[in-house]
Amino acid sequence: MSYNIDDLNNLQLDVLREIGNIGAGNAATALAKMLNTKVDMDVPKVKILEFKNVDEILGEAEAPVVGILLNVTGDLTGSIMFILKYKAARVLVNLLMGRPAEFDAEFDELDLSALKEIGNILSGSYLSALSALTNLNIMPSIPDLAIDMAGAILSVPAIEFGKVGDTVLYIETEFSEGNTCVVGDFFLIPDVESYEILLKALGVIS
């Protein structure tokens, strides 16, 4: 029997939401340490969308977004992607680099490196929460980054989800620091073979 996110019930979604919650909590702590400031977060929202609505995830399909992708190996294989709007990425990098929040320019090499590191730390925190909860050994690769149209970046996780179902599951997380608020989405993308391992480890299926 194959498992598929289309069939998840509310209880199962709650489990995923809770992982999102703990993972995002860890991520907010990591972000706070990195920025050396207080970072608040909203309760993450677990969302499931049909493919034809995927481009609504970040507003417009053609708007530029930043995607940071890490491969996952270990007991669980697949990938994890953190995606945020171009402007939000600019704000985060400004915070990290100690620049004024409204500073705006093309990302330079150092900025891109900082963004990868942000993606690395956030995804890493998320994965360690998942690993702690499931007792699964989960190892992320080094991050890779792409900046392009939202639709194009989102096609990467969507295609992977497409191999098993007709929907995309993601976790919307909102971080805020002072008056600045940054919304980012996590896509945990298990390989086809890893769905069962993940759901079993979570106690969702026996």
Add this chain to the structure above:
Amino acid sequence: MENCIKVGMADLQSSCHPGVLTTLGLGSCVGIALYDSTTKIIGLAHIMLPSSLQARNNNNIAKFADTAIVKLVEDMLKLGAKREKIVAKLAGGSQMFSFNQSTDIMRIGFRNVVSAKEKLSELKIPVVAEDTGGNYGRTIELFSDNGRLLVKTIGYGVKQI
């Protein structure tokens, strides 16, 4: 713009003249644009995966290159298109992330293009133009008046094929 129809991910649409079909932000997905110049009937599919035969769940025929093309041609014939006059243009199939090129997730764009071409060749539909590959996203618009396909990108310009 009159009668502009949006084609979502894993979706396909066809239209009579005058019409415009558009799909936004193609990444590794491929946009398959079909056109019959005699009747000016157009069709556009936004496919995500190369083959319905390799998938566990293949209910959504617009998701796969092989099944989407067959359905799109059927839809266009219903609108009155002439089967032997249909030509194809392809766009998309890029590789958004550069690392780890050996794994399937990374080569999916390329495989989508190959699979689309195989199916088109099997159906004897000539591919008259393509803008595929690379590492960037594309938005495409297909116009019924002359079958032109407008390809827009961020940072790689706009072109017409």
